[in-house]
Amino acid sequence: MDKLNFFEEIRKDAEETYKLNPEDADNLMRWGEALLELSQFQNVIDSLKMIQDAISKLEDAILIDPMKHDAVWCLGNAYTSYARLTPDDTQARLNFGLAYLFFGIAVAQQPDNQVYHKSLEMADKAPQLHTGFHKNRLLSLLGGVETLAIPSPKVVKNKKSSDEKYIVMGWVILAIGVVACISFRKLR
Incomplete structure (x- = not known):
């Protein structure tokens, strides 16, 4: 439980710091990370709520500093965590896509x-693994049916493309669009 107390303290500190400076992207990221860690100690429903709160904090951090790559990466982790806990395949795939x-x-x-x-x-690879996991879980809950093998991940070769700069620019443009969408959603 030491880890639980550690992240709970970080969460409390971040909450207090937020009251003093709501525009501190580092603090919002810390808060989101702490919530994400704390979600591991909750039941599924509370965990999903805590992850949603973490997503909100991380989105706020990115709105303040769109180039805060560690917050962007952490937001990907939050969406992955949310998707893993979601039994509905369509909703899980959406969250894996966001991740x-x-x-x-x-x-x-x-x-x-x-x-x-x-x-x-x-x-x-996560959506395939998720589907396999939930199929196995369902079959095992149905009583003694042998579980299906989870498909082994394909080996992905690390390719360097001559078009790499266009790929990077595409991601940057997409990031700007995502930040704009998040901003618009927050204004509502």
């Missing part, structure tokens, strides 16, 4: 960060 989008933006902002690249690669 993939934000991991891609993080890669575009920090192309040398291997963690971001690995997250993007895993986000591409």
Whole structure:
């Protein structure tokens, strides 16, 4: 429970700091990260609520500083966490898609960060793994039926394209569009 107390303290500190300075992107990111970590200690329903709150904090951080690549990457993690807990395949795929989008933006902002690249690669495989997991879970709940094998992930080769600058620019343009959409949603 030491980890739980640690992240709870971070959450409380971030909440207090927010009252003093709601425009502090670093604090909002810290708050979102703490909520994401704390969500692991909750039941599924409370965890989903906490992840939604984390997503909101991380979106706010990105609105303040759109080039804050670590907040963008963390937002991808939040959408991945939300998708993993979602049994509805369509909704899960939507959230995995958002995770993939934000991991891609993080890669575009920090192309040398291997963690971001690995997250993007895993986000591409996540929907298949999610579907396999929930099928296995359903079959096991039905009583003693052998579970299906989860498909093994394909090996993805790391290709360097001569069009890499266009890909990066595409992600940057997409990031601007996402930030604009988030801004519009917050104004409502």
